[in-house]
Amino acid sequence: MAIQTGNFKITQVEKSRIHQLDPNNIVFGSLFTDHMLVADYINGEWKTPEILPYGKMEFTPALASLHYGQAIFEGMKAFKSDSDEVFMFRPLENFKRFNISAERMSMPAVPEEIFIGGLEELLRLDAAWVPKGGDNSLYLRPFMFSTDEYLGVRTSLNYRFMIIMSPAGPYYSKPPKVKVETEYIRAAPGGVGYAKCAGNYAASLYPAKLAADQGYTQLLWTDAIEHKYFEESGTMNVMFVKDGKIITPAVSTTILKGTTRAALLQIAKDEGYTIEERKVSVEEIINGIKDGSVTEIFGVGTAVVVSPFSAVGYEGVDLELPEITEKSVSQILKTILNNIRTGKIADKYGWVWKVA
Structure with a gap:
């Protein structure tokens, strides 16, 4: 039975599938919660959003987003405290970035x-x-795609916005080994690198597959023009610890402005670390690994949170990184962030959004 609550029409499931959730064995993105949100944009206005039982949709083969790629999304997380309160982490930042992508x-x-x-x-x-x-959370996926059923190349007139949710555990079972990518590119100046659009991820799949065939978990993307400077790493922003300083590529039109990235940099600043947001050359980092001045490289993002790398592959050689300990910069920052998000320590930043 459907009910109207505020701005939403809600139809609840007859029987929950919560018994399918095993908190000790969660495979990322494989199980979805009982409900989803659907809101259609038709004739220049948003229709009443509906919350429905999670399920299939029906469209014709002429769906515009299948042909021309008008599709965007966000990645967010919700957390549960020891007292069963549910929190979102900085949802307004994701909301703003979603509309920048739109x-x-x-x-x-x-x-x-x-x-x-x-x-x-x-x-x-x-x-x-x-x-x-532990590292458990509920992954939140707002997304939008064009819904015109028309094959002409044009901006679609109609769209569907949706939210689905999926229980999540650790993204990687062990620290990933990454390869420096110097042939293929993720994004170019003037392009859509700063937007979370589906095409960015589609373009990364082939070079990522080639790297996987060589034994690597992820790529370290370099700039599109010279392949001299680091940008991102797959699904993550990237940070380097060199001589005790945290160094990270400055955000630009080719680098996604990560919410987790921004939070960790703020925490690091308050913990007394020196931070440099600038161009980071491949040469500087490779030489730093070799001479021991680079002690950590880690990816940061919603899905992975903080993911230290075990080794970096460059020009056919794998360069091992020091083993991560509780005193490593990446682990100190991750612990503080997780404690804020789950209510274990006070949120002096105003990042936590209490839901229930």
Whole structure:
């Protein structure tokens, strides 16, 4: 039975699938909660959002997003405290970035009451799906795609915004070994590298497969023009610890402005670390690994949180990095961030958004 609550029409599942969730054995992105949000943009306006049982959709083969790639998304997480309170982490930052992506992809902005309000309604309904403990969380995936059923190349007139949610554990089972990519590119100046659009990820799949065939978990992307400077690493921003300083590529039109990245840099600053946001050359880092001045390289992002690398492959040689310990910079920052997000320590930044 459907009910109207505030701005949302809600139809709840007859029987929950929560029994399928094993908090000790979570495979990222493989299990989804009971409900999803759907909001359609038709004839220049947003229709009443609906929260429905998670399930299939039906479109014709002429769906514009299948042919021309007008699709964007965000990655977010919800956490559960020891007292069973549910928190989101900096959702307004993801909301702002989502609409920056929408503008770049010539899509309509999603109103805050649909984006944030929809997340809150879903999390209240599916709060039992937020797993406790360790690196566990509930991954939140807002996304939007064009829904014109028309094959002409043009900006679509109609769109669908959705939110689905999936229990998540650690993204990597062990520290990844990464390869410096000097042939293929992720993004070029003037392109869509700063937007979370589907095409960015599609373009990365082939070079990532080639790297995987060589035994690497991820890529360290370099700039599109000279391949001399680091940009990102697969699904993550990247940080380097050199001579005790944290160095990271400055955000640009080719680098995604990560919410986790920004939070960790703020925490690091408050913990007294020296931070440099600048161009980071491949030569500097490779030489630093060799002479021991580079002691850590780690990816940061919503899905991975903080992921230290075990080795870097460059020009056919794998350069091992020091083993990570509790005193490593990456682990100190990760512990503080996780404690803030789960309510274990006070949130002096105002980052935590209580839902239920």
